[in-house]
Amino acid sequence: MQPPVKVTRTILEPSDGELFARTSTYDPVLHCPVCRLKFSHVVAVYTLLGGDESGGLYRGSYLVARETPYRRDGLAVRVDGECGHRWDLVFQQHKGQTFVRIDVLESDKSGNGPQGRL
């Protein structure tokens, strides 16, 4: 089994402009947080396990070998950009609120494309 992809940078409290491109045709469109390319593919949804207040896996998600430093769990949506960058859009539970962040991940060097490892 391959190790999980590493987080290379975390963007806490991302601005609207860091999350989306706004075009005149389709608003808003997710774009790459590294190079801003607007072409990307959602490839997976998984749970980042929290600490002592973890509720286990979110329904419909599955586990990968990643944890969150928070007490509660996070839900990660894995996105592969057609540019070769990949990132997780994370919905992190914390003290009754759901925070949004971007975890930029190491690029896919396997050549597996959107179906590459988690």
Ligand SMILES: [Zn+2]
């Ligand atoms: Zn990119």
